[in-house]
Amino acid sequence: MSAFPSDPSPSTDARTPLFDRMAVIGMGLIGGSVARRAMGDHGIARELVAFDADPAARDRVRALGIAHDVPDTLADAVRNADCVMLCVPVGAMGAAAAAAMPHLRPGAILTDVGSTKQSVIREVQPILRPEIGFVPAHPLAGTEHSGPDAGFATLFEGRWSLLTPVDGAAPPEAVVAVEALWRRCGAMTRRMDPAHHDKVLAIVSHLPHLLAFTICGTADDLEGESRSEVLQFAASGFRDFTRIAASDPTMWRDVFLNNRDALLEMLARFTEDAQAMARAIRWGDDDFIVDRIERGRRIRRSLIEIKQA
Amino acid sequence: MSAFPSDPSPSTDARTPLFDRMAVIGMGLIGGSVARRAMGDHGIARELVAFDADPAARDRVRALGIAHDVPDTLADAVRNADCVMLCVPVGAMGAAAAAAMPHLRPGAILTDVGSTKQSVIREVQPILRPEIGFVPAHPLAGTEHSGPDAGFATLFEGRWSLLTPVDGAAPPEAVVAVEALWRRCGAMTRRMDPAHHDKVLAIVSHLPHLLAFTICGTADDLEGESRSEVLQFAASGFRDFTRIAASDPTMWRDVFLNNRDALLEMLARFTEDAQAMARAIRWGDDDFIVDRIERGRRIRRSLIEIKQA
Known part of the structure; x- marks a missing residue:
């Protein structure tokens, strides 16, 4: 059994958006799929902001219309967001978190989708501001395709999303909110120790x-x-x-x-x-x-x- | 390029059966699929005889109706056949060929479907009677299922069947006949050196x-x-x-x-x-x-x- 029991019933209603403004950083297969899902009527976010370090990817996201707003800087993307999801390769997670950190509003949730959890925690936790809740997660979904065009809103349906919360890195309600987010993406969730x-x-x-x-x-x-x-x-x-x-x-x-x-x-x-x-x-x-x-x-x-x- | 050029146009008409009596030995996935195909209107054989060393498999073949005749001995199955196809595991090919050899009629074609070709040739060639044509072959088709129930008539469609004919083991027309047999199973054929x-x-x-x-x-x-x-x-x-x-x-x-x-x-x-x-x-x-x-x-x-x- 996992050391972290799951809360199976997020308290918010499925149609009330979990977040006012959610920012997805990195418009690859996973980020593009989350964005598409969040743009649908699944109670995820009132406003979906997307960012990618590659200007061509940003243009493509604008053309695809899979975000309400696609600012030209990461700072503008994460500012005023109550949830920021990092969807970059795990080797870029530390730099993305560091770039976002000064611009996050107090009480914001920072989460990620990296395939390795100990390395992301190792990089993010030392730079975490105390008023930010960090909830590491990993949706087990993917295809062999990549880039803004590869994503689709149903990618996570029936798949697992594993959360590896760390003591003291986030209040319990932040972990529950990220669980609810993944369920509204169609996934099943499980909490797990990062090393495991x-x-x-x-x-x-x-x-x-x-x-x-x-x-x-x-x-x-x-x-x-x-x-x-x-x-x-x-x-x-x-x-x-x-x-x-x-x-x-x-x-x-x-x-x-x-x-x-x-x-x-x-x-x-x-x-x-x-x-x-x-x-x-x-x-x-x-x-x-x-x-x-x-x-x-x-x-x-x-x-x-x-x-x- | 292969050392053995293929003959792309078998001379017989597709609706005239290639063989009067064809015997398939071994009713696994491949044997059962060949039998089902030969029972259809594909110009393969007038009479399809099936054998399996396992009595339960023979009963199942009878119940499935995927052969005209299912004798209780290998000798009865191969007698009077003008084509005998060995569809047993490659480790059993030598024994199956040895059991069939005395009962084959002069001019009969012996062929196999083994996934390894040098080993089958090594076992069959020394015991080959001069009036029998031996044509080693290997259809590249399969599923993860096995047994008489696993086969289906379309298994070989669009797949390759590789022939590895050996100098002096069969007259050229026997090789052409086995090629035609696989084409009528829906496969593409290629001749290849056994070691290659x-x-x-x-x-x-x-x-x-x-x-x-x-x-x-x-x-x-x-x-x-x-x-x-x-x-x-x-x-x-x-x-x-x-x-x-x-x-x-x-x-x-x-x-x-x-x-x-x-x-x-x-x-x-x-x-x-x-x-x-x-x-x-x-x-x-x-x-x-x-x-x-x-x-x-x-x-x-x-x-x-x-x-x-």
Whole structure:
């Protein structure tokens, strides 16, 4: 069980907006999806302000009409907001939080959507003003697409959003408000210890992505003829890896670097297991091989039973 | 380019059955799909005979009505057939071929669907009677399901079937007939050298399966709470691996053991690449990480361009 019990019933009515003015910083897949959702009639925010450090992305957000206002500076975007959500790569979270901090109004909630939680907390907490509530969160949703055009309002429906609140960083009602925000995005919420979050995500998400990027690189290094045939005959399993491997490079570089310890630990376990499989194949250890394959099937069956497949 | 040019135009009309009596040995996903296809009006066989070593599978095939005849012995199934297709796990190919050989009629074609080609050729060729034509083949199609109920007549549509004919093992017209058979199953065909086949399949199929089985095992070994959360939050990448990992254990054990050298070579390359990635993450080598991620995206884009995604 998590150390943080969830409050399943936010007190505000679903149609009364949670926030008067919400600012979303970073208009990638996640930020663009939150903005689209908040622009709809889901009781999230009366006014949705968007910002992206890239002027072209800001122009695109204006053209798409997925925010009420798109100021040209981060300071103007976060000023007077009662909720500011950082949707930038985790390597840029510290700088974004630092840039926003002096302009936040007292009582504002600062939250983020980073895939690594300990690193974001490590960067934001030391610079947090006492009158600002910081609520780290991570919606487990995504596609292999990125940029302002990639988002959609239903991205979070039926998905989890994990909150990793930190003692003393936010009043309890700020955590409840961020939970309500994600529920109104269609997500289910769960509170979790940040270190535990990073460990679980290392195996369910970061390691699979690392393996997918790596096998694509291994295939890319093959000599000419074999390499073109990898593409031709990819349907036989390889293809499932390339979908994962199509994700945004900056985001994933930052995830790997910012969840280094948990990821390297999981990769080390995985590598030991892969070497044990290699040894079993080399020496014809049928029972070992079948046992490992059976585990895969068992896990798949469990997934289907809990309707995650 | 392949050493074996394909004949793109089989001389027989698509509605004249290629074979009078075709026997399919092994009623798993592939065998059951070929049987269903051959029972349809695709010009494959006038009479479709099915056999499975498992009496329960034979009963199920009879109940499903996906063969004209389901004899109780392999000898009765292959007798008088002008085409016999072995659809058993690759580790059972040698024994199945040996059991069939004395009962094949002169001029009959023996073919198989094994995922490894050198091992099947190594087992079948020494016991081949001179009046039998042996045409090794491998349809690149499948799902994670297995058994007589899993098959369907359209499984091979738009997929590749690779033929790896061997000098002196079959007359040219036998190879052309097996090509025509796969085209009438809806597949595209390509001729390929057996060793090259095994190398390409090692990277596009066998290694991805090995990695998927392994990561499921690594997750399965986690301590209680983390393990259950892996299932809960699997949508973040891990899930794509479990689909692959749900495949038939006997089939995959046999594939790994029978393509050992090519698979271990590809796993060794992959492991070097994964270790290089681990090192880059440990030391914060941004450029290296981004380069590997970019390769994944490039390969994905190439796949989309050639419509394999």
